[in-house]
Amino acid sequence: MTSPCELSRKSLFEMVWSQPMTKLKAQFKISDVALTKICRRHEIPVPGRGFWARVAAGQRLIRPELRLPSRPELEDIRIFGSSYSRVKPEIREAEREAKTMESAADRKIVVSPRLADLHPIAQATLQTLRKAKANDHGVVASFGPDLFSVAVSPSQVDRSIRILNAVARASTERGFSAERGKNSACLLVNGEQLDFLLSEKVNREPHKETAAETERAAREKKRWPSDLAYRPWWMPQWDYSPSGLLVLELQDQHHSGLRRIFRDGKRQQLEDLLNDFLAAAVAYAAAEKAWREEHERQRREWNEQEQRRIEKREQVERNRKRWKFVSERILSLERADKIDRFVRYIESACAATNSVGENVGRFIDWAKAYSSVLKSVCDPSELEKVLEDEELFRPPIVVTDKWFEIVASD
Numbered sequence: 223m224t225s226p227c228e229l230s231r232k233s234l235f236e237m238v239w240s241q242p243m244t245k246l247k248a249q250f251k252i253s254d255v256a257l258t259k260i261c262r263r264h265e266i267p268v269p270g271r272g273f274w275a276r277v278a279a280g281q282r283l284i285r286p287e288l289r290l291p292s293r294p295e296l297e298d299i300r301i302f303g304s305s306y307s308r309v310k311p312e313i314r315e316a317e318r319e320a321k322t323m324e325s326a327a328d329r330k331i332v333v334s335p336r337l338a339d340l341h342p343i344a345q346a347t348l349q350t351l352r353k354a355k356a357n358d359h360g361v362v363a364s365f366g367p368d369l370f371s372v373a374v375s376p377s378q379v380d381r382s383i384r385i386l387n388a389v390a391r392a393s394t395e396r397g398f399s400a401e402r403g404k405n406s407a408c409l410l411v412n413g414e415q416l417d418f419l420l421s422e423k424v425n426r427e428p429h430k431e432t433a434a435e436t437e438r439a440a441r442e443k444k445r446w447p448s449d450l451a452y453r454p455w456w457m458p459q460w461d462y463s464p465s466g467l468l469v470l471e472l473q474d475q476h477h478s479g480l481r482r483i484f485r486d487g488k489r490q491q492l493e494d495l496l497n498d499f500l501a502a503a504v505a506y507a508a509a510e511k512a513w514r515e516e517h518e519r520q521r522r523e524w525n526e527q528e529q530r531r532i533e534k535r536e537q538v539e540r541n542r543k544r545w546k547f548v549s550e551r552i553l554s555l556e557r558a559d560k561i562d563r564f565v566r567y568i569e570s571a572c573a574a575t576n577s578v579g580e581n582v583g584r585f586i587d588w589a590k591a592y593s594s595v596l597k598s599v600c601d602p603s604e605l606e607k608v609l610e611d612e613e614l615f616r617p618p619i620v621v622t623d624k625w626f627e628i629v630a631s632d
Contacts, residue, residue, distance in 0.1 A: 317505035375464035558596035
């Protein structure tokens, strides 16, 4: 995430009165509407409509004063750039090309007024929705690898299927496809699987008691007067009613800055936004590919770092064992050398007196044998065998996707 732009109220005041918002917005990477809202939130007066046109015409207009804010915390302003400004260039280019193609007159997606020529997945979804029972919110739903993900009221089932069928058919014409997914049917766009959901907005209002509920509450009031302060457990808190407004949205939410939700509005119907939806799907597919490549790059870097860490740990541990190994051999040679010097001294003393006791002779034989044993641990053939058994010079571990298994078994 990019760092926010921090400035004072006075600085922003001077900026908005020195040039139009339409030019200033580029500096903060947000829209002029968003910049105006920030000014109003921090109690900064902004030029009215037509101000800059009158200035360009040569009129001298009075600039208002910047008054003290109602709260001290309004003095400091932090402006975060639009999340779209952080979208990678290749994703923007893919989105631009898709929008250009979808804006062509011959590409206009037309939703059929009848349930005809249904895509196999649309047909299966229709059958499932017609058999489903409405839940407490008044909607029926379809979920499954071979079904479109839908949650609408029974009155909107046919319309929803016609919209989804138009999306599926249009996807095929563009070289995409609607196919079986992991949890629900998805769109395969440029090799990327995109999950999406068609739902209906549900209105929620505080529950209005029915006559039967009022009567039941009155009966319980007489039986349990102490419970009057609480809403009966069996009485719902909210009343839900489908609005008839459909919403089509891409389910992946980790690509910020890209549009993913398309809905009915006061001046538009979802049927008129299907081209925009497919253009957004192309952009999302490009974002998904870029995200996967970035994830793969990070994984490789992590593996390389982990490889170096393991090699360093292995090298430190191996050198510790090697030093212990050589220290033990050095100590053995030093002991053998001391024993040899001691035996030579005893033999020279015995030769001087020309007498060797029976026990002294046995001790000399034992000391020579013990010295030979101590020296044998440094014999090259013996060293090779011990080094092979203890693997003091084995090849380093190579990190793979299953590196943890190697570490665990080490």
